[in-house]
Amino acid sequence: MTAIPVTTRKDWTSDQEVRWCPGCGDYSILAAVQMLLPDLGVRRESTVFLSGIGCAARFPYYMNTYGMHSIHGRAPAIATGLATTRPDLDVWIVTGDGDALSIGGNHLIHALRRNVNMTILMFNNQIYGLTKGQYSPTSEISKVTKSTPFGSIDTPFNPISLAIGAEATFVARTHDMDRGHMQETFRRAHDHKGAAFVEVYQNCNVFNDGAFEKITSRDARASMLIPLVHGEPIRFGADLERGVVQRSDGHLEMVEVAEVGEGALVVHDEVREDPGLAFALSRLASGPHEPTPIGVFRAVEHPEYGEEMSRQIVRAQERAGAGDLEALLRSGSTWTIE
Amino acid sequence: MATGTKRDTERLERVVIRFAGDSGDGMQLTGDRFTTSSALLGNDLSTFPDFPAEIRAPAGTLAGVSAFQVHIADRDILTPGDAPDVLVAMNPAALRANIGIVPAGATLIVNIDAFDDRSLAKAGYSGNPLTDSSLSAYTVYEVPMTSLTQEVCKEAGVKPRDAERSKNFFALGLISWLYTRPIEPTLEWITARFGSDNPVAEANTRAFRAGYHFGETAELFTSNYEVRAAPFEPGEYTQITGNQALAWGLLAAARLAGLSLFLGSYPITPASDILHELSRRKDFGVRTFQAEDEIAGVGSALGAAFGGSLGVTTTSGPGLDLKSETVGLAVNLELPLIVVDVQRGGPSTGLPTKAEQADLLHAMYGRHGEAPVPIVAPRTPAHCFEAAIEAVRLAVTYRTPVIVLSDGYLANGAEPWRLPDLSTIAPIDPAFASEPNHVDEDGTPTFLPYVRDPETLARPWAPPGVPGLEHRIGGLEKADLTGNVSYDPANHEAMVHWRANKIAGIAKVLPDVEVDHEDGAEVLVLGWGSTYGAITAGVRRVRGRGLKVAQAHLDFVNPFPLNLGEVLARYPKVLVPEVNLGQLSKLVRAEYLVDAHSLNKVQGVPFRAAEIEDAIVKLIGGTL
Numbered sequence: 001m002t003a004i005p006v007t008t009r010k011d012w013t014s015d016q017e018v019r020w021c022p023g024c025g026d027y028s029i030l031a032a033v034q035m036l037l038p039d040l041g042v043r044r045e046s047t048v049f050l051s052g053i054g055c056a057a058r059f060p061y062y063m064n065t066y067g068m069h070s071i072h073g074r075a076p077a078i079a080t081g082l083a084t085t086r087p088d089l090d091v092w093i094v095t096g097d098g099d100a101l102s103i104g105g106n107h108l109i110h111a112l113r114r115n116v117n118m119t120i121l122m123f124n125n126q127i128y129g130l131t132k133g134q135y136s137p138t139s140e141i142s143k144v145t146k147s148t149p150f151g152s153i154d155t156p157f158n159p160i161s162l163a164i165g166a167e168a169t170f171v172a173r174t175h176d177m178d179r180g181h182m183q184e185t186f187r188r189a190h191d192h193k194g195a196a197f198v199e200v201y202q203n204c205n206v207f208n209d210g211a212f213e214k215i216t217s218r219d220a221r222a223s224m225l226i227p228l229v230h231g232e233p234i235r236f237g238a239d240l241e242r243g244v245v246q247r248s249d250g251h252l253e254m255v256e257v258a259e260v261g262e263g264a265l266v267v268h269d270e271v272r273e274d275p276g277l278a279f280a281l282s283r284l285a286s287g288p289h290e291p292t293p294i295g296v297f298r299a300v301e302h303p304e305y306g307e308e309m310s311r312q313i314v315r316a317q318e319r320a321g322a323g324d325l326e327a328l329l330r331s332g333s334t335w336t337i338e
Numbered sequence: 339m340a341t342g343t344k345r346d347t348e349r350l351e352r353v354v355i356r357f358a359g360d361s362g363d364g365m366q367l368t369g370d371r372f373t374t375s376s377a378l379l380g381n382d383l384s385t386f387p388d389f390p391a392e393i394r395a396p397a398g399t400l401a402g403v404s405a406f407q408v409h410i411a412d413r414d415i416l417t418p419g420d421a422p423d424v425l426v427a428m429n430p431a432a433l434r435a436n437i438g439i440v441p442a443g444a445t446l447i448v449n450i451d452a453f454d455d456r457s458l459a460k461a462g463y464s465g466n467p468l469t470d471s472s473l474s475a476y477t478v479y480e481v482p483m484t485s486l487t488q489e490v491c492k493e494a495g496v497k498p499r500d501a502e503r504s505k506n507f508f509a510l511g512l513i514s515w516l517y518t519r520p521i522e523p524t525l526e527w528i529t530a531r532f533g534s535d536n537p538v539a540e541a542n543t544r545a546f547r548a549g550y551h552f553g554e555t556a557e558l559f560t561s562n563y564e565v566r567a568a569p570f571e572p573g574e575y576t577q578i579t580g581n582q583a584l585a586w587g588l589l590a591a592a593r594l595a596g597l598s599l600f601l602g603s604y605p606i607t608p609a610s611d612i613l614h615e616l617s618r619r620k621d622f623g624v625r626t627f628q629a630e631d632e633i634a635g636v637g638s639a640l641g642a643a644f645g646g647s648l649g650v651t652t653t654s655g656p657g658l659d660l661k662s663e664t665v666g667l668a669v670n671l672e673l674p675l676i677v678v679d680v681q682r683g684g685p686s687t688g689l690p691t692k693a694e695q696a697d698l699l700h701a702m703y704g705r706h707g708e709a710p711v712p713i714v715a716p717r718t719p720a721h722c723f724e725a726a727i728e729a730v731r732l733a734v735t736y737r738t739p740v741i742v743l744s745d746g747y748l749a750n751g752a753e754p755w756r757l758p759d760l761s762t763i764a765p766i767d768p769a770f771a772s773e774p775n776h777v778d779e780d781g782t783p784t785f786l787p788y789v790r791d792p793e794t795l796a797r798p799w800a801p802p803g804v805p806g807l808e809h810r811i812g813g814l815e816k817a818d819l820t821g822n823v824s825y826d827p828a829n830h831e832a833m834v835h836w837r838a839n840k841i842a843g844i845a846k847v848l849p850d851v852e853v854d855h856e857d858g859a860e861v862l863v864l865g866w867g868s869t870y871g872a873i874t875a876g877v878r879r880v881r882g883r884g885l886k887v888a889q890a891h892l893d894f895v896n897p898f899p900l901n902l903g904e905v906l907a908r909y910p911k912v913l914v915p916e917v918n919l920g921q922l923s924k925l926v927r928a929e930y931l932v933d934a935h936s937l938n939k940v941q942g943v944p945f946r947a948a949e950i951e952d953a954i955v956k957l958i959g960g961t962l
């Protein structure tokens with residue numbers, strides 16, 4: 001193996017013109033990824049971006065790597081075949097809330113529970129962009145859109161809760177307004193062995209502008225984003241004056257640190273095997289209009305699916321030798337006609 | 339074996355035996371064991387397992403009857419037989435469900451212990467057919483199978499209820515005596531399967547021996563029969579089902595291509611046995627993935643193909659519906675992909691355990707847009723091996739999804755198979771792209787993923803991992819050569835033509851369709867897939883009557899072999915028998931403007947040779 005070439009953002013940028021709407025949050029996510037990859041110690045030829053359908057799904061066309069823009073919702077299924085047969089590759093999936101949670105919900109949860117080696121970036125803009133503005137499975141209840149002129153009546157998914165419930169081993173949230181946070185989160189997701197799920201709050205300025213503004217705008221962040229830092233008490237606010245405590249019934253609550261004392265705060269533990277705390281954290285905010293945790297909710301080490309699949313093959317070959325087709329054809333009763 | 343009264347052994351050319359009982363009675367196993375010992379004797383044979391979709395329908399009811407028909411002969415045969423010469427009925431329901439297809443003069447061997455009032459009523463009999471005269475057209479042997487089995491098992495310390503379960507081995511022993519089958523293979527099999535110190539093995543062995551002994555000593559049968567070995571080509575043989583041959587064919591194809599095999603599949607009747615078989619083949623490096631659904635089965639296979647593996651998915655009709663979108667994507671991506679559809683009765687859930695050929699037009703046209711896909715159709719269980727290899731050869735060479743249309747009849751049916759000399763099968767060249775194939779205006783070497791091979795029109799297969807060949811593909815229309823997204827109208831039309839011409843061009847490498855012609859024949863019988871056996875047997879019968887008829891059978895349904903049009907034009911009358919409402923006949927009518935007569939049957943069971951014979955004779959006589 002030759003040394004990994006030194007690259008810059010340009011090397012990871014394809015010659016295709018980027019065609020998202022001007023001002024779309026996707027641009028900053030693309031930039032964050034293109035600028036991060038030179039630092040990850042990976043090769044372009046061993047990097048694959050896969051996607052389904054939707055605005056986010058155009059992402060692979062803009063990366064100068066191997067890539068596939070597939071069909072609606074199916075990227076995790078396609079990635080499962082690729083990642084299990086090619087453990088040498090870095091497989092990324094770029095998806096959206098409709099692609100991953102609606103039409104592709106089944107593939108997503110199964111890829112997560114199996115812990116197939118892939119990094120899933122789910123751009124959540126809480127709307128269908130490419131089909132021009134219908135409500136999505138993460139749209140808040142009562143959302144008025146073209147397909148819900150009287151307001152939506154379905155309860156939305158909480159993507160972080162869903163991923164944790166699906167036995168995901170790495171679950172994180174970041175947002176399109178903070179390149180540093182995105183890059184740190186993506187790096188962690190990439191380095192994770194198995195399936196990593198990252199929800200990226202992404203602004204669709206055409207169909208759902210400002211959906212996350214209350215929490216991600218520069219002025220709001222300090223008081224509205226709750227950074228999760230492994231091993232640290234969970235606190236937020238301009239002067240870290242607020243924090244999170246756990247009540248005796250297990251549920252989490254936001255409090256003034258001064259009122260409870262620092263010692264009473266929940267210490268974040270992303271590696272805890274029991275997903276209870278991570279799940280409770282995912283329920284802390286009911287939507288992007290109140291203080292919301294960002295960062296890594298859960299990062300545990302579990303066996304990776306492709307590795308386990310390979311291990312069974314190695315064991316079988318150790319036991320029986322490499323398969324002999326001539327012998328297999330004769331493994332039932334045979335007889336010879338002279 | 340104790341020897342009883344010496345009886346005559348009569349020689350038969352062929353016999354069709356049908357074992358029928360409750361789903362829980364082990365009739366499939368019984369039939370299978372009888373088949374194996376007949377194969378070892380050198381008979382030609384053909385089997386037809388016929389079982390309900392329910393795992394255990396209520397015991398004793400018609401819905402729960404499971405049957406296994408086997409045809410053995412001392413000459414070359416092609417079908418499991420039109421009608422049984424012998425019906426073994428383990429209970430009244432088995433008798434009632436099957437008597438309709440048993441011709442007068444046949445032999446019935448019934449388990450008399452099961453003909454009590456309750457069981458008769460459950461089967462819907464108001465009286466007892468054994469005591470009224472309704473079975474007078476048959477030779478009926480009443481054998482107390484259950485009680486005799488229980489008696490011999492008592493000494494082995496097996497409880498009567500458990501012993502009762504061994505009664506199928508009693509039946510097997512009796513039929514083995516009646517047809518002079520060797521007993522050693524079955525005895526050895528029982529020990530190997532159940533373990534020598536297992537009471538079940540002891541019970542089965544005792545029941546089997548008791549059945550054999552009963553035939554020999556009870557003064558019931560005046561003679562027994564032998565069916566001698568058939569004159570096979572010299573070689574080494576084994577007995578194989580369609581699903582097993584298909585699985586092994588995929589293994590062989592992967593080896594011929596030097597590719598690792600990935601199977602993404604979701605369990606579905608009657609295709610699951612391919613998944614089961616390949617899941618056991620980890621020593622071959624096979625990766626099998628039981629997906630969350632049919633869509634993920636094909637999606638994962640396509641992902642594996644993108645990565646440079648041989649991607650395969652196996653399914654039946656309902657699954658093919660769900661896979662359509664991904665097959666369309668594979669058409670656009672131009673990647674090799676194998677989709678095996680083991681057809682069953684449809685529409686919808688239809689008849690899961692029964693066979694039909696009604697997915698042909700689905701395989702041809704069941705995708706939106708112009709999305710042609712080659713179709714390969716095995717003709718017999720053993721032929722599934724070769725069909726799998728040829729499907730992979732086309733998929734890899736032409737970078738295209740290929741659909742293999744097997745069906746439930748081929749999948750579960752068995753026949754003797756002369757083991758092929760693997761060294762004589764031509765290798766398959768994946769010809770992976772290894773370097774740039776173009777130079778930019780500024781002199782930089784680049785890679786264009788949609789440059790086509792002038793001969794095959796196939797594009798390069800460039801799995802990730804090679805520096806300099808990074809490229810993006812997808813479901814949006816591709817620009818010619820670069821593969822970039824293109825909405826240009828002229829480009830779209832050009833790409834539609836490229837894809838269509840590529841698949842049509844496969845005809846150039848397909849073997850001509852062979853015609854079994856007879857001078858003076860005015861009728862050509864054209865078939866595809868699993869009707870081969872019945873059509874060939876029907877044609878033989880017609881010729882046996884001194885009439886002239888020609889036969890041709892398609893192994894490749896899309897594209898058609900180059901000479902098909904010319905062959906069809908040679909005959910004034912064309913008959914197309916199909917287990918559907920006339921799908922191939924529609925295709926040949928549209929393609930060649932030939933006035934094909936369609937012969938259809940959609941009962942979930944294969945054609946009988948007599949039905950084909952009858953139609954041919956009528957067509958010759960001008961009355962069809």
Ligand code: SF4
Nearest residue numbers: 021024055129204205
């Ligand atoms: S529709 Fe919305 S998500 Fe899509 S590109 Fe435009 S701004 Fe971005």
